[in-house]
Amino acid sequence: xxxxxxxxxxxxxxxxxxxxxxxxxxxxxxxxxxxxxxxxxxxxxxxxxxxxxxxxxxxxxxxxxxxxxxxxxxxxxxxxxxxxxxxxxxxxxxxxxxxxxxxxxxxxxxxxxxxxxxxxxxxxxxxxxxxxxxxxxxxxxxxxxxxxxxxxxxxxxxxxxxxxxxxxxxxxxxxxxxxxxxxxxxxxxxxxxxxxxxxxxxxxxxxxxxxxxxxxxxxxxxxxxxxxxxxxxxxxxxxxxxxxxxxxxxxxxxx
DNA sequence: ATGGTGGTGCGACCA
Numbered sequence: 001x002x003x004x005x006x007x008x009x010x011x012x013x014x015x016x017x018x019x020x021x022x023x024x025x026x027x028x029x030x031x032x033x034x035x036x037x038x039x040x041x042x043x044x045x046x047x048x049x050x051x052x053x054x055x056x057x058x059x060x061x062x063x064x065x066x067x068x069x070x071x072x073x074x075x076x077x078x079x080x081x082x083x084x085x086x087x088x089x090x091x092x093x094x095x096x097x098x099x100x101x102x103x104x105x106x107x108x109x110x111x112x113x114x115x116x117x118x119x120x121x122x123x124x125x126x127x128x129x130x131x132x133x134x135x136x137x138x139x140x141x142x143x144x145x146x147x148x149x150x151x152x153x154x155x156x157x158x159x160x161x162x163x164x165x166x167x168x169x170x171x172x173x174x175x176x177x178x179x180x181x182x183x184x185x186x187x188x189x190x191x192x193x194x195x196x197x198x199x200x201x202x203x204x205x206x207x208x209x210x211x212x213x214x215x216x217x218x219x220x221x222x223x224x225x226x227x228x229x230x231x232x233x234x235x236x237x238x239x240x241x242x243x244x245x246x247x248x249x250x251x252x253x254x255x
Numbered sequence: 256a257t258g259g260t261g262g263t264g265c266g267a268c269c270a
Contacts, residue, residue: 010262036262061263107270202260245261
């Protein structure tokens with residue numbers, strides 16, 4: 001089973017690239033973030049034509065998540081807790097014997113800002129949400145744009161990013177608490193080296209210079225850990241014309 | 256020089 005996550009930064013703009021990538025990559029499950037589309041405008045016909053079912057939770061201009069899957073998704077949930085957050089950042093659903101959680105984690109703008117406080121409280125709520133998911137399902141995958149680089153080896157210039165947003169200690173500790181529930185970074189099950197990134201700023205020729213961060217992550221729960229047989233980042237997609245600022249990340253599981 | 260790019264949607268805002 002192949003699982004993938006991609007922050008598309010506007011599904012409307014990226015639909016042709018999505019179609020091309022899905023055609024070759026053929027993920028069984030694909031979590032999208034920053035679709036930036038109201039549900040009435042979700043391109044369901046085009047997604048179905050690619051051979052996928054889709055569930056989605058969108059809003060205008062900002063945020064928005066979707067979950068594409070070759071087999072249908074059931075028991076769909078689109079918030080961390082009832083009424084917790086009007087922003088559409090969460091989609092959880094069951095696909096086969098796997099509970100899939102797709103997150104678009106709050107960016108946080110800058111350490112100490114109001115948005116940063118919102119990010120930390122959002123991550124607390126995500127922690128509680130995932131505790132509940134694990135209580136109900138043994139096989140849980142948590143994927144998405146976490147807007148956190150877990151470790152210095154996920155950062156092109158750790159000293160420049162030291163205690164900056166996306167890399168700060170409070171964010172990393174929040175992620176560590178989530179991981180301590182019993183999740184494993186599937187990419188790190190297969191690759192120990194640094195220099196692998198999933199996001200590059202549009203500005204300053206960051207992609208060309210490989211000034212990136214690995215902030216798009218796929219976690220698997222304890223019972224799934226030994227099944228991780230491959231993981232990667234399709235950075236070629238970032239090289240295309242009019243790309244998202246994120247590349248798709250994927251994990252392959254046995255059976 | 257707090258610059259630079261891109262998406263949304265037409266002026267900021269968010270990332």
